Amino acid sequence: MTKALIIGGGIAGAVTAMALHKAGIEAEIFESYPTGADDAGAFLVVFANGLEALRVIDAQGPVLEHSFPARQVQLISDRGDLLGERPIAGTGQGPGPRTLRRATLYRVLHAEAARxxxxxxxxxRLVATEPVPRADGTGVAAVFADGTRAEGDLLIGADGLHSVTRSLIDPAAPRPRYTGQNTVCGYSRHTLDADRPPHPETYTMIFGKQAFFGCTRAPDGEVWWFANVPGPEFDRADPGSPAGWRRRVAGLFEEDDTPAAALVHAGGDRVIASNSYDLATIPTWHTDTMVVIGDAAHAAAPNAAQGASMAIEDGVVLAKCLRDRPDPRSAFTAYEELRRERVEKVVAASAGMARRTAMGPAGRQQPEPGTPRAGGGGDGADGDNWLTDYRITW
Incomplete structure (x- = not known):
């Protein structure tokens, strides 16, 4: 039986392992974190396309159980005026978008993989790879920082934005690009007037004078919020204190007539800041024995909120190609042909949204057509929900 070494135990890695298991291919995950990385990230959205890909490998149930829905988007100006409302793409075709903490998604996917x-x-932590000559072809060995190694028939780099696998496949591969914005997430128990957003099952998007703010209300009443904050790239090893980020973000919305500043002030220390990057394209996705998926191959700015769903799709499509093709290289080629155009289109759409939120009040108040933030999945030309209607036939 073919054996796959999966580098990275995040969303892409766990889903790929389960998809390979369904395809009858052995897989083992190697994660650099000493534990399950339960504290990684803040919260995210899995859209209809991601949920459908999970359904293909019978992994949708745990995600639905540990998340809550959003059915519409509400757009508000810095003066508090309602700019528009619309349903989120995919809400009429089974489970719509689901919100959950990134740590929760990691946990439930790992639990399902263990089951x-x-x-x-x-x-x-991967540091190198080596070829392993075999009578029926060449395998690959993963060499780790602790001096250990593992051998397999192929290696899948699901090791994220700052992928070691990507650099081993192509040392000249482009590096992720900083978008000029920080993404800050937090949680608030602030009690708002009943007629003030956010409302249940709604994402409220606020186009402030100085920054962009989004929030939704969890079933227990807690408000989950995020802000796209223009600013310099900070040291990932020293992101700053939660209190400092809370003051900075709240200050950007103090002059607006919206609930954003009050929500940020009411938050506790659960404030998480990250740099926003994207990776529009890399020339080489694979060798004969190694391939990259998810953020290691393509990374969108967080504005479109499709990172998790794209990673899930990647894992299922790759497993199907490995099941149906005679050797890893032909499977990797088929996978790239099926995925490259789609994921690069998503990266471009998200970059367009990021530019709009940084253009000042006039630009920020014009939602990007055909993107999840604006509630649509169409491309603005033919009205087709190209993003959320994507389905994988197993």
Whole structure:
């Protein structure tokens, strides 16, 4: 049986392992974090296309159980005026977008992988790969920082934005680009007037004078919020204090007639800031024995909120190609042909949204057509929901 070494135990890695298991291919996950990385990130959205890809591998249930829905988007100006409302694409075709903490998604995917007998090795940071000559072809060995190694028939780099696998495949590969914005997420128990947003099952998007703000209300009443904050790239090892970020973000919305500043002030220390990057294209996705998926191959700015769904799609499509093709290289080629155009289109759409939120009040108040933030999945030309209507036939 073919054995796959999966580098990275995040969303892409866990989903790929389960999809390979369904395809009858052995997989083992190697994660650099010493534990399950339960504290990684803030919260995210899995859209209809991502949920449908999970359904293909019978992994949709745990995600639905640990998340809550959003059915519409409400757009508000810095003066508090309602600019528009619309349903989120995909809400009429089964489960619509689901919101959950990134740590929760990691946890439920890892639990489901463990239930299927998939091994996850923690504390394994990839530093090199080596070819392994075999009578029936060449395999690959992963070499880890702790001096250990593992051998397999192929290696899948699901190791994220700052991928080691990507650099091993192509040392000249482009590096992620900083978009000029920080993304800050937080949680608030602030009690708002009943007629003030955010409303249940709604994402309220506020086009402030100085920054962009979004929020939704969880079933227990807690408000989950994020802000796209223009600013310099900070040291990832020293992102700053939650209190400092809370003051900075709240200050950007103090002059607006919206609930944004009050929500940020009411938050506690659960404030998480990250740099916003994208990776529009890389020339080489694979070798004969190695391939990259998810953010390691393509990364969109967070504005379109499709990162998790794209990673999920990647894993299922790659597993199907490995099941149906005679060797890893032909499977990798088929996977790239099926995925490159779509994911690069998503990256471009999200970059367009990021530019609009940085253009000042006039630009920020014109939502990008055909994107999840604006509630549509169409491309603005033919009205087709190209983004959320995507389906994988197993």
């Amino acid at each position: 299927r007998g998939i091994a996850v090795r923690h504390g394994k």
